[in-house]
Amino acid sequence: MKNRYVIIASALFLSVAGFAQKKELTAAEKALKEGKSNEAITILTGAESLIANDADKAQFLFLKGNAYFDLIKKNVDTEKNLQIAAKTYQDLIEVEKASGKIKYSTQAANSIFGVKGRLINSAIEDTKVNKNAEGAQKLYEAYLLEKKDTINLYYAASTYVGAKEYDKALKLYEELKKLNFSGKATYYYAVSKVNGKEDVYNTAAERDKMIKLGTHEKPRSESVPSKRGEIYKNITLIYVSKGQIDEAKKAVSEARIANPDDASLILTEANLYLETKDMVTYQKLITQVLEKNPNDVSLVFNLGVINANAKNYVDAEKYYKRAIEIDPKYVNAYINLAAMKLEDEKAIIDKMNKLGTSAEDTKKYNALKKKREDLFKSTIPYLEKAVELDPANKDVSKTLLNVYSALEMMPQYKALKAKMK
Template identity: 65%
Template sequence: MKSKYVILASALLISLATFAQKDQIKNAEKALKGGDAQGAITILNDAENMVANAKDVEQAQFYFVKGNSYLALADKKVEESKNLSLAADSYKKLIEIEKTSGKQKYSVQAAASITDIKGKLINSAIADTQANKHVEGAKKLYDAYVLDKKDTINLYYAASTAVNSQDFDLALPMYEELKKLNYSGKGTMYTAVNKASGNDDSFANAKERDMAVKLGTHEKPKTEAIPSKRGEIYKNLALILVQKGRTEDAKKAIADARKANPDDTSLILTEANLYLETKDFDMYKKLVGEALEKDPNNADLVFNLGVISAGAKNNADAEKYYLKAIEINPNYTNAYLNLSALKLEAEKPIIDEMNKLGTSAKDMKRYDVLKAQRESVFKGVIPYLKKANELDPKNEDVSKTLLGVYSALEMTAEAKALKAKM
C-alpha cells in the first residue's frame, strides 16, 4: 500500500510542477506585455530547471517568450549584441523542439524573428564600423553569420572588419574558417541607376534589374563581375600568421590554397607577397614571373604587382606595373590613382628640405632649385590625376588632390573650372 502512495505523491509533485511552470510562463508573458522584459527573463530563468520535463508545447512557449524578452531588451539598446544573440539562441531551441515534436505553433514567427535579428546585427555592425568601433562590428557580423551559415559573405566581412581593427586574434579563426570553406565570393553584380535618387541600386539577378528598367524606375543597367576574394583572404591569413611568428604555417596555407584553386592567379600574388615579406627575393621574383607568364594581359594582375612593389618601397617596379596596367586597360582608374600617389611621394623630401632652409643667399638659391623640383613633380602628376578625375568624377579625394596641384602651380583657370564641377 505504501508504494501506491509514493506513486501518487510523485504524480502530484509532477502535476504541481507543471502548473507552477505554466504560471511562470504566464507571469513572464504578463511582465513582457507590461514592458518589463528583464523581469520576464528573471521569471523564466527561475523556471529553467523544470523545462526539460515539460511537454513539447510548453517548452516551445517557454523559449518563444524568452526569445521575445531578449529581443525586447535588444530593441531598447540594452547590451544589444548580447541580447540579440541570446534571443536567436532561444528561437533556435524553439524551432528544434517543434521540429522534433512535429507540432508547429511558434516556428514561423521564430524564423521571422531570427531573420529580423540577422538584419539588426548587420545594421548595428555597419553603424559600429562607421563610428570606428571595428571590434564590436566584427563580432556582430560574425554573430549574423552564425545565425545563417549559408550567407558566408557575413563571415568574410567579419574577418575584414576584425583586420581593420588590428585585432588579429579575433580575425585569425574567421580567416581559418573561410579557408576551410574555400570561400571565394566570386560572382556577378547587377546594377542600374535609380532615376529618383541618382544612386546605383543592386539587384539579385538580371531579370529583376531589367524589369526595373522596363518599368522606368531605373536606367543605365550594368553587369559587373565580382572577382575572387581568395587572394585577399589568404594574404591576410598569411600576414597574421607571419606576425605571430608562424611563417611555415603561412606558407603551407597558401600552398594548400593554390593546390585547391590552381587557376586563381590572385593566390600567386599572395604567395609572392609572403615571400617578399619574409625577404626571400629570389622566390618573390620567380612567382612574379610565373604570374605574368600565366596571364600577361590581365590588367588586375599587373596592377596588383604594382601594389605589392609599392608596398615593398620598390617604386621603380611599381611605376612600371601601373603603366603596364594602363597600357592593357586605358580606363583603369585605380592605376592612374596609384601612379599619381606614387609620384607625389617625391614631394615630401623636397618639402622637408625646404622647411629646414634659412634666409642666406645660399639657402635662397637652394630653395629656388627645390621649388622647381616640386613644380616638376606636380606637372608630372597632372595627366594621371586628370584622367582619374575624368574616369571617376565623384571621387572627392582625386578632385581635391588635383585642385591642390593646380593651386600650387598657380593654375587659376584650371582650378576655377574644377571647383565649378565639384
C-alpha cells in the same frame, strides 16, 4: 519497499515540476500576447531553472526571444536587448537542431530575420563611428542566426581587421577557409517605383518578376569577384604580423593547392615572399602570375601596389604603366602613379627647411626648388587624366589644384576650380 517509495516520490516530483514549468510558460505567453514584454521576461526568468526537456526549452527560448524582440521594436534599450534576442534565437536554433525537432525556429523565422537585419544595420552604424569591434561582433551574430549567409561571416572578419583585433579576425577567416567561401556572386538590382530606392535580388528571375509586375524599373546587374584571394592574403598577413612566418607560408600554400587556378592566391604568396625579402621566390611567383594572365589589368595593377608598398618604386611604376597600356581608362593606375611620385615631396621640403641663408645654402635651396617643381610637373599628366576619367573624385581634383597652385599655373587652376563648383 523503501526504495520503491523513493522512486514513486521522485516521479511525483518530476510531474509537479513539469506542471509548474508549463504553467509558467503559459503565463509568459499570455503576457506577451497582451504586449507586456517585461512581465513575460520576469516570468521566464523565474521559470528558467525548471526547464527539464528540449521541447520545453525550445518553447522557453522562443518566448524569451520574442519578448526581447518586442522591446527592440518599442525602442527599449535597443543595443542591449538586440544582443540578448540574437543570442536567445541562436540558442533556439541550436537546441532544435540538436533534438531534430524543428518547430519554434520556423515560427520565429520572421523575428530572426528582423533581428538579423537590425544587427547588420547597427553594425554599419558602428563602423561609421569607428566602433569596428562592436560592429564585427554584431555581424558575426547575424551570421550565427542564419549561417547560409556566409557573407556576414566574411564582413565580420574584415571588420575585426579594421578594429585591429587580429586574433578574432583570424578565427573567422579560418572558418571561412573551412567553408571554402569565395564570395563570388552576381547581384540583380531594380529601382522601386514607390520610394525610388534600389532593391537587390539574388536571382535575375526574382528581379525580372518585379519588373513585369510594374513595381520596379531600371534593372541592372553587378558581378562581385571572388574574395578568396583577399581572405588568404589577410590570413597570411596576420600570421606575418605575429611573426609566424611558417604558418603564413603553410596557409597560402594550402590555399593554392585547393585553388590552383586562382591567380590572386599566387599574388598573395608573392606578396608574402616580398614581405620576407625572399626576392628569388618572389620573382618566380610573379613570372607565374604574368604567364597565367598577362593582360589582366587588375592583376598587373595589384603588382604595382605590392611593389609600391615595399618601396620598390621602379617596378611599381612599370606595373602601373603596364596597367594603363592594357586599359587606358584604368583610373586607379593614374592616381597611384601620381601619389607615388608625390611621396618624394615631403623629403624635399624637409631638406629645404633645414637650409640657411648662405650663398651655398641658397644654391642648394634653388636646386631643391627646381627638383620639387619637376616632381609636380611629372604628376600633371596622370592627375589630369584621372580628373578627366573620374571628375567626381574630389580628392584627385584637390591634389591637381594644389599642383597648379604650386607651379603658379593660374589659368589651369581657375578653370578646374570653376568645374568643381
